């Protein structure tokens with residue numbers, strides 16, 4: 001996938017969540033967004049996934065402008081998968097219905113096909129035993145895997161994930177990371193915000209470090225994480241290793 005963000009500003013009231021972010025990624029299968037808390041990773045994900053419009057600047061995904069036109073963003077959102085915390089499962093529906101219903105209602109699958117497709121994803125993510133439970137009856141890691149299954153069910157072009165393992169214990173984190181590795185193996189294209197540098201380095205081919213609403217640096221994951229070129233990048237990564 002190709003990504004181009006030019007001079008992107010996102011303001012919430014007086015606060016500049018993104019303050020002239022420019023990022024050009026020529027060709028990546030898995031891009032990780034890293035950087036300090038409050039730096040602008042989630043905001044960047046909301047813009048590149050078409051959930052929100054930038055205040056100014058332009059955003060192109062695979063050469064197509066997706067930032068400013070409401071209808072274009074709506075179309076784009078239908079082609080992508082989104083796993084964000086504020087984008088939760090429906091609490092009153094079973095896990096299976098959470099995955100099958102959007103296939104039917106949003107993507108026009110016949111009901112039986114939607115259920116079949118959802119079932120096959122539950123098998124793939126080892127969730128067969130939990131299909132008929134509601135989100136409140138599942139663990140955090142199970143819910144996250146259901147959310148990933150839901151995002152990938154309609155075979156989206158790109159999946160956007162915002163810290164899918166935050167708030168999980170180490171074992172559940174491994175479960176969810178394994179699910180994400182399996183997405184990468186099936187050649188799904190992914191943009192993921194993460195605080196886990198080890199995961200970013202292994203899973204992503206490209207890393208963009210964002211801080212204070214701007215791009216600090218971008219490049220191959222090994223390069224940015226092992227050998228950052230900017231003082232800001234060096235400071236951030238040194239702090240990660242200290243932990």
Ligand SMILES: Nc1ncnc2c1ncn2[C@@H]1O[C@H](COP(=O)(O)OP(=O)(O)OP(=O)(O)O)[C@@H](O)[C@H]1O
Pocket residue numbers: 012015016017018035036037038039040041042043044193
């Ligand atoms: N809806 C909003 N309304 C007001 N301010 C917001 C909103 N969303 C984000 N911000 C602010 O924009 C800045 C960037 O936030 P963002 O959530 O993008 O950071 P982040 O890099 O994802 O941080 P974290 O690692 O903690 O998730 C922060 O100062 C945040 O408080």
Ligand SMILES: [Mg+2]
Pocket residue numbers: 041042043162163193
């Ligand atoms: Mg965030």
